[in-house]
Amino acid sequence: MNEKLTDAIIRAAEPAAKPYKLADAGGLYLFISPSGTKIWRIKYRFLGKERALSLGHYPKVSLAAARRERDAAKKALKAKKDPKFLWQQRQQDPVDRSFEVLAREWHKVNKRAWSERHAADVIESLERGVFPYVGLASIEDIKARDVLALLRRIEKRPAVETARRVRQRIAAVFDFAAGMDLVENNPALVVIKAMAPKVRRRQPAIVTIEEARELLEQAEAQRAHPITKLAHRFLALTVVRPGVITGALWSEFERIDPTAPIWRIPASRMKLRVQHKGDVARDHLVPLSEQAMELLAVLRGLSGRSPYLFPHVHLHHEQMSENAIGYLLNRAGYHRRHVPHGWRATFSTIMNERHPADRQVIEAILAHVPENKVAAAYNRALYLDRRRELLQEWADLLLDGQATLSAIIAGPKR
Numbered sequence: 001m002n003e004k005l006t007d008a009i010i011r012a013a014e015p016a017a018k019p020y021k022l023a024d025a026g027g028l029y030l031f032i033s034p035s036g037t038k039i040w041r042i043k044y045r046f047l048g049k050e051r052a053l054s055l056g057h058y059p060k061v062s063l064a065a066a067r068r069e070r071d072a073a074k075k076a077l078k079a080k081k082d083p084k085f086l087w088q089q090r091q092q093d094p095v096d097r098s099f100e101v102l103a104r105e106w107h108k109v110n111k112r113a114w115s116e117r118h119a120a121d122v123i124e125s126l127e128r129g130v131f132p133y134v135g136l137a138s139i140e141d142i143k144a145r146d147v148l149a150l151l152r153r154i155e156k157r158p159a160v161e162t163a164r165r166v167r168q169r170i171a172a173v174f175d176f177a178a179g180m181d182l183v184e185n186n187p188a189l190v191v192i193k194a195m196a197p198k199v200r201r202r203q204p205a206i207v208t209i210e211e212a213r214e215l216l217e218q219a220e221a222q223r224a225h226p227i228t229k230l231a232h233r234f235l236a237l238t239v240v241r242p243g244v245i246t247g248a249l250w251s252e253f254e255r256i257d258p259t260a261p262i263w264r265i266p267a268s269r270m271k272l273r274v275q276h277k278g279d280v281a282r283d284h285l286v287p288l289s290e291q292a293m294e295l296l297a298v299l300r301g302l303s304g305r306s307p308y309l310f311p312h313v314h315l316h317h318e319q320m321s322e323n324a325i326g327y328l329l330n331r332a333g334y335h336r337r338h339v340p341h342g343w344r345a346t347f348s349t350i351m352n353e354r355h356p357a358d359r360q361v362i363e364a365i366l367a368h369v370p371e372n373k374v375a376a377a378y379n380r381a382l383y384l385d386r387r388r389e390l391l392q393e394w395a396d397l398l399l400d401g402q403a404t405l406s407a408i409i410a411g412p413k414r
Helices: 007-012 063-078 083-092 099-113 116-129 144-155 160-179 187-194 209-220 226-238 242-246 290-303 323-334 342-354 356-365 373-380 384-398 405-410
Strands: 020-023 028-032 038-046 049-057 262-265 284-287
Touching: 028 063, 038 063, 038 083, 049 063, 049 083, 063 083, 099 116, 099 160, 116 144, 116 160, 144 160, 144 187, 160 187, 209 226, 209 323, 209 342, 209 384, 226 242, 226 290, 226 323, 226 384, 226 405, 242 323, 284 384, 290 384, 290 405, 342 356, 342 384, 356 384
Parallel strands: none
Antiparallel strands: 020 028, 028 038, 038 049, 262 284
């Protein structure tokens, strides 16, 4: 299709003594009146008669928008439908096509299936990196180059992984709009080949028992609140995720059997799909070592009045920040050498080397279990006795020669 018009040609078109037309292609033309009014129209034939459809004034209706209407008219004619009738129907029920409006509608519809934290992360990423650049643009006007430009801004922060997540969210908004018959193409799908490659790296972690002991000793020698140090030690002993530690509640420890203590972590606090969060079959069971139980007994005297095992230092009815343990490790000299989450890799590496036949048991300790419900229910209690033995062995190895709990409490504070 040989499209003839450009915005420059249209802007330069002056009114004449008589009305005239500027043809584009496919029946689309711009009608220019003696008063200077410029109106888009489409000429077409339907049921053997020549007809015209007025689309609106330029520049309110852009050249690109007029061409989209022409293409829509051609599709309607192929389907043996009158383009004018379909166009009038759309005008009676107009949809705001701006990207931001549609993105917020997509977010509203989908956030029911997300955790609150994930929902907040999604909308914040769009508000920061997308809406300022294409939020006001009509979604059908957004091209691949526009999407790539904003993604490259994010990559330059640098935040390559964030850029890739934002691209997925933009693509999802376009799919949402396609379901409403507002767009046909998804420019966010094609830009991935032009983006920075995905950075694959493991969380930094110590991988020998000697280094692990040194790390624990250095962290506990820092000037920090005793509860922060105890949280770090409890994290190292239980090898759960850091967020599970900082959100741990005393109510989760009320009915522990002292002869075979098990910490039952509700599925709602585990890293699971939202639809699995309320499934008790997916609660995670952590056999507690003797050292972990001793720590809990001491901790009760420090934080027993709070609902949290490890409360905020100044706000006892709020949980400790997830960053607190990370800051402790940084002050101990482990910035980019070991992170709180790294204790899981440390445990896995050391214990797999010591017990290669117990790989599945170690995976169960780390809550790396199958997704399906039957397997999850089976794995919840799977290898429980052996898990207890390995976690006790781990505690004995790690705490060999380490400071006593009373020494930690009496140690340097901030």
